[in-house]
Amino acid sequence: xxxxxxxxxSKEQLREKWMKPEVITGSEILLRSLLLEGVECVFGYPGGxxxxxxxxxxxxxxxxxxxxxxEQGAIHAADGYARASGNxxxxxxxSGPGATNLVTGIATAYMDSVPLVVITGNVxxxxxxxxxxxxxxxxxxxxxxxxxxxxxxxxxxxxxxIHEAFHIASTGRKGPxxxxxxxxxxxxxxxxxxxxxxNIRGYNPTVNPNRLQTDKLLKAIESAQRPLILAGGGxxxxxxxxxxxxxxxxxxxxxxxxxxxxxxxPSGHDLWTGMPGMHGTFASNxxxxxxxxxxxxxxxxxxxxxxxxQGFAPHAKVVHIDIDPAEIGKNVPTDIPIVxxxxxxxxxxxxxxxxxxxxxxxxxVMQWKEEQPLQYEDSETELKPQWVIEMLHRTTxxxxxxxxxxxxxxxxxxxxxxxxxxxxxxxxGGLGTMGFGFPSAIGAQMAHPDRLVISINGDGGMxxxxxxxxxxxxxxxxxxxxIINNQVLGMVRQWQEIIxxxxxxxxxxEGSPDFPKLAEAYGVKGLRATNKEEAEAAWQEALNxxxxxxxxxxxxxxxxxxxxxxxxxxxxxxxxGDSE
Amino acid sequence: xxxxxxxxxxxxxxxxxxxxxxxxxFGRRGFNIESITVGQxxxxxxxxxxxxxxxxxxxxxxxxxxxxxxxxxxxVIDLSSKPMVARELALIKVKAEPNVRPEIMGxxxxxxxxxVDIGTHSMMVQVVGDTDKIDAMIELxxxxxxxxxxxxxxxxxxxxxxx
Numbered sequence: 001x002x003x004x005x006x007x008x009x010s011k012e013q014l015r016e017k018w019m020k021p022e023v024i025t026g027s028e029i030l031l032r033s034l035l036l037e038g039v040e041c042v043f044g045y046p047g048g049x050x051x052x053x054x055x056x057x058x059x060x061x062x063x064x065x066x067x068x069x070x071e072q073g074a075i076h077a078a079d080g081y082a083r084a085s086g087n088x089x090x091x092x093x094x095s096g097p098g099a100t101n102l103v104t105g106i107a108t109a110y111m112d113s114v115p116l117v118v119i120t121g122n123v124x125x126x127x128x129x130x131x132x133x134x135x136x137x138x139x140x141x142x143x144x145x146x147x148x149x150x151x152x153x154x155x156x157x158x159x160x161x162i163h164e165a166f167h168i169a170s171t172g173r174k175g176p177x178x179x180x181x182x183x184x185x186x187x188x189x190x191x192x193x194x195x196x197x198x199n200i201r202g203y204n205p206t207v208n209p210n211r212l213q214t215d216k217l218l219k220a221i222e223s224a225q226r227p228l229i230l231a232g233g234g235x236x237x238x239x240x241x242x243x244x245x246x247x248x249x250x251x252x253x254x255x256x257x258x259x260x261x262x263x264x265x266p267s268g269h270d271l272w273t274g275m276p277g278m279h280g281t282f283a284s285n286x287x288x289x290x291x292x293x294x295x296x297x298x299x300x301x302x303x304x305x306x307x308x309x310q311g312f313a314p315h316a317k318v319v320h321i322d323i324d325p326a327e328i329g330k331n332v333p334t335d336i337p338i339v340x341x342x343x344x345x346x347x348x349x350x351x352x353x354x355x356x357x358x359x360x361x362x363x364x365v366m367q368w369k370e371e372q373p374l375q376y377e378d379s380e381t382e383l384k385p386q387w388v389i390e391m392l393h394r395t396t397x398x399x400x401x402x403x404x405x406x407x408x409x410x411x412x413x414x415x416x417x418x419x420x421x422x423x424x425x426x427x428x429g430g431l432g433t434m435g436f437g438f439p440s441a442i443g444a445q446m447a448h449p450d451r452l453v454i455s456i457n458g459d460g461g462m463x464x465x466x467x468x469x470x471x472x473x474x475x476x477x478x479x480x481x482x483i484i485n486n487q488v489l490g491m492v493r494q495w496q497e498i499i500x501x502x503x504x505x506x507x508x509x510e511g512s513p514d515f516p517k518l519a520e521a522y523g524v525k526g527l528r529a530t531n532k533e534e535a536e537a538a539w540q541e542a543l544n545x546x547x548x549x550x551x552x553x554x555x556x557x558x559x560x561x562x563x564x565x566x567x568x569x570x571x572x573x574x575x576x577g578d579s580e
Numbered sequence: 581x582x583x584x585x586x587x588x589x590x591x592x593x594x595x596x597x598x599x600x601x602x603x604x605x606f607g608r609r610g611f612n613i614e615s616i617t618v619g620q621x622x623x624x625x626x627x628x629x630x631x632x633x634x635x636x637x638x639x640x641x642x643x644x645x646x647x648x649x650x651x652x653x654x655x656v657i658d659l660s661s662k663p664m665v666a667r668e669l670a671l672i673k674v675k676a677e678p679n680v681r682p683e684i685m686g687x688x689x690x691x692x693x694x695x696v697d698i699g700t701h702s703m704m705v706q707v708v709g710d711t712d713k714i715d716a717m718i719e720l721x722x723x724x725x726x727x728x729x730x731x732x733x734x735x736x737x738x739x740x741x742x743x
Contacts (some may be wrong), residue, residue, distance in 0.1 A: 324649070
């Protein structure tokens with residue numbers, strides 16, 4: 001028996017142990033059900049209403065529980081875990097404030113269609129509705145930001161609910177599902193009967209597309225002169241990146257990938273134009289405005305991509321492939337709607353996809369790429385944030401998993417770290433959640449213990465979840481934490497400079513801690529660089545250090561992200577640099 | 581596209597919070613609710629909501645699609661796209677001293693409504709019909725002085741031979 005089959009054997013034995021019908025508490029049912037769903041790692045924070053659950057975890061090591069220092073850290077970590085692995089992320093918090101501290105993280109996951117199962121405790125059922133200590137109506141509060149939610153009233157329902165929750169979270173358009181477990185439900189005992197089937201009458205996502213529609217798309221490609229693919233997070237989430245590669249390269253259609261689609265297509269490829277939208281590339285935005293056939297594959301026409309809707313892709317016949325029918329036609333009128341799983345749709349398309357004879361268009365797109373590549377003015381005296389990102393890319397050959405926070409550094413990471421693999425870029429796109437970048441890296445590292453995980457943060461966002469440095473230190477989670485410190489809320493500064501005529505209001509981050517010292521205080525190595533030479537050296541030291549490291553890059557304060565399209569403008573109205 | 585009135589029937593799981601899920605969805609997506617009625621359906625465990633809303637065809641399409649995203653929603657039907665019967669009930673407590681009662685009775689009879697209670701200074705009129713009929717009845721009662729008005733909102737069904 002080789003090592004792998006030995007492991008499989010022990011997994012089977014474990015499964016048998018977990019499946020065993022026994023009279024056990026709701027808490028034990030929860031743990032066993034999580035194990036049966038394949039959960040290997042849970043992020044959580046105990047409190048009164050989940051004490052039975054934590055009691056059941058005493059001395060329990062069938063899955064790993066990471067005790068974060070804030071519930072927000074727990075849910076962002078679970079989110080990072082889910083995005084990096086493709087598996088459902090799980091977190092646990094207590095009732096009331098524990099549960100409400102999860103709200104931002106739930107909304108973050110909901111906006112970006114990330115599969116999470118969020119478990120909250122609640123006061124005992126006979127206390128619900130009495131304004132009891134640490135009571136909050138978390139199912140009510142999170143109704144608009146969850147894919148579905150359950151308030152468990154009877155321990156008998158628990159196995160079914162947990163199984164349904166994992167099914168709902170991880171199928172169709174993925175998303176967070178909340179399970180609220182009152183304290184008495186987690187204490188009550190019943191005979192555990194594992195549930196392995198789901199039967200949810202009102203839930204049946206369409207996976208297979210209507211073939212008439214896919215045929216229409218293939219026809220449209222034949223007659224198009226200037227087709228363009230807009231690929232989004234759906235490509236990554238469906239695992240359809242290889243199918244996308246085949247589709248794009250077979251047809252030879254140029255392709256732009258959204259923020260969440262980055263990594264879904266190799267960024268070094270000739271057909272790739274970069275990211276579109278507000279801080280998208282010149283070539284992507286030009287191509288969108290000139291295409292006559294826009295093939296949206298798993299993107300949702302977010303306003304940061306389309307900018308002003310009237311005037312977006314004005315010449316295009318629009319094709320929209322999405323697993324969520326409600327996305328089709330929501331923002332942009334669609335000529336050929338295709339509802340289905342992106343990977344499945346692409347597999348079908350690839351059977352009949354042919355090379356598109358659009359040489360002139362490809363040449364035009366290539367010319368736009370060459371005419372206005374992403375660029376910045378480098379400096380020998382000051383450290384430029386774009387240069388730092390380029391250095392991170394160069395020294396890691398683009399092989400790292402990169403998580404970001406939100407703001408300028410996020411856009412620079414998207415622009416200058418060239419992603420080639422799916423699930424290697426973890427970023428809060430839809431909600432734009434500051435404080436996400438660092439804890440999500442902890443989750444990503446838990447999902448991929450052997451890969452290099454870099455967390456890129458600004459000096460603002462880093463201070464929103466810095467307490468999780470403790471987790472890295474204690475568990476030796478070797479995340480390389482990069483802080484691009486420009487001493488200011490950079491993206492707000494940029495808007496105030498360009499749109500609010502330089503009236504800088506409350507953006508100065510004076511009083512920030514000495515970040516390397518802060519890291520050291522938690523027992524994490526801290527480094528600082530203020531010029532290129534120091535930057536290269538500090539970064540090499542970070543890479544050569546086995547555990548977690550914080551590296552602060554002190555960069556120029558007034559740097560702006562370009563290109564930039566201002567709110568209210570169409571995407572071809574780009575500011576290309578400071579000189580304009 | 582002109583906004584028009586739509587009557588939609590939504591078959592939902594009879595679960596705690598389902599009304600909140602549906603009404604919350606309308607609220608946060610900016611869809612308006614003119615009326616909403618909920619009650620048991622022909623199948624145990626399922627309720628039927630009838631919602632009257634206003635919007636253009638694009639809005640209606642979004643409403644239907646967004647409703648279907650709720651796990652507790654089983655089926656959504658745009659009743660107003662088919663021949664349907666829509667009914668509403670109203671109770672109107674109108675000021676009625678003995679000398680005007682015969683006059684009010686006359687209106688009630690014409691409308692095939694009913695007087696369901698008489699007080700010392702008032703009468704309670706029950707009227708069933710489509711929204712226009714109830715609006716008309718209310719208009720006619722106004723001159724006497726409406727003390728209290730309660731409408732159920734519309735419930736509706738597609739006609740038997742319409743499919």
